[in-house]
Amino acid sequence: MTDQSISKPQGAARSTKGLMQKTINHLIQLQDLLIARAQQEASMEDVRLEQLDAAIQAMYEQLPPPIAAQFKRIEKKAVLGIVPVANGVCSACGMSLPVSLVHSVHAADRLHTCPNCARMLFYPESSPRNIGKRQRRSEPPKVGIERFSAPELMIPDLASTERDDVLAELCSKMEAEGFVDNGRLLLEEALKREAIAGTAIGHSLAFPHVRGVEGGGLTLALGVSAKGVKFGGPGRALTRIVFFMVIPTAASAFYLKLLSGLAQVFQKEEAREKLMGHDSPEKLWKALIKVTKPLIR
Structure with a gap:
């Protein structure tokens, strides 16, 4: 399969990079809404689906018809329709892209797609990176929730009662423990997602x-x-348990499965209570492993 380029609408051949970048940003925002809708379904909360559906439809209508149609075709086949180029690689399928294509994506003079998976490509601005500690070969294989977290990422008693401050605390924890390289950028992205x-x-x-x-x-x-x-929950109810996740593009589909599993486990008050009242990260970690073991393998 060869690289495909999606031409601009008729009459827009002289559009500047800024105008095409605006379309790319629009597609990214549309995709975020689609993911937000999928998250609502995965968490078994359907109270906002109508609102999200209306916003998604409005964003589709604001796109040039050829681009909207192309995006819909891709999105029906895969969780993500537009993905970033990371170190010269399509972050969705992992294919190494020709240098000329990477330069073209960076130029943003038109939309390009991955020659392998056909997803639309964009060149991201500065973003946080996951620099998490790698498992040593001598260590036994991790299972369940242990594959995605560690005792040092547990905060048994959050300091703040405000959403933004709690997110800052979690982002700082990830940076301080060596799991991401830039907690400030991570916080900015988390707040954008909440918006x-x-x-x-x-x-x-x-x-x-x-x-x-x-x-x-x-x-x-x-x-x-x-x-x-x-945290802005339904009916302004207070939130007591906050699971904060950073997700590489290739794990977007798996993230929804993990979210569904966590939501299913912690719908039960008994499970939630087992995470409360611990006085150390290690005790909270052990409780999390125990309560999630039946469903998250």
Whole structure:
């Protein structure tokens, strides 16, 4: 399969890079809404689906028809329709891209697609990277939630009761423990995601996340608050358990499965209570492993 370029609408041949970049940004925002909708379904919360559906339809209507049609065709076959180029590689399928194609994607004079998976490509601005610690060969294979997290990413007593401050605390924890390279950028992306659609759901749970964090695998940090956090949940209910995830592009589909599993486990009050009241990260970590073991393997 050869590289495909999606031409601009008729009459736009002289469009500047800025105009095409605007279309690319629009597609990224549309994709974020589609992911937000999928997240709502995975977390078994359908209270916002109509609102999200209306926003998605409006964004489709604002695109040039050929681009909207192309994006719909791709999106029906895969979770993601537009993905970043990371170190010369399509971040969705892992194919090394020709240098000339990478330069063309960076120029953003028109839309290009991956020659292998046919997803649209874009060149990202500066973004945080996952630099998580790699498992040593001598260590036994990890299973369940241990594949995605570690004791040092547990916060048994969040300091703040405000959403933005809690996100800052979790991002700082990921940077301080050597899992991401830039906590400030990570926080900026997390807040952008919250602006699209809040990630707090019922049962005192929230699942904030940042996608497109390349360089490692899906990584999860957990923060617990006995006082409760104003996270914007349904009916303004306080959130007490916050699962914060950073997700590489290639793991987007798996993330939804993990989210569904976590939501299913912690719908039960008994499971939520087992995460409360711990006085050390190690104790919270052991409780998380134990309560998720039946469903997350």
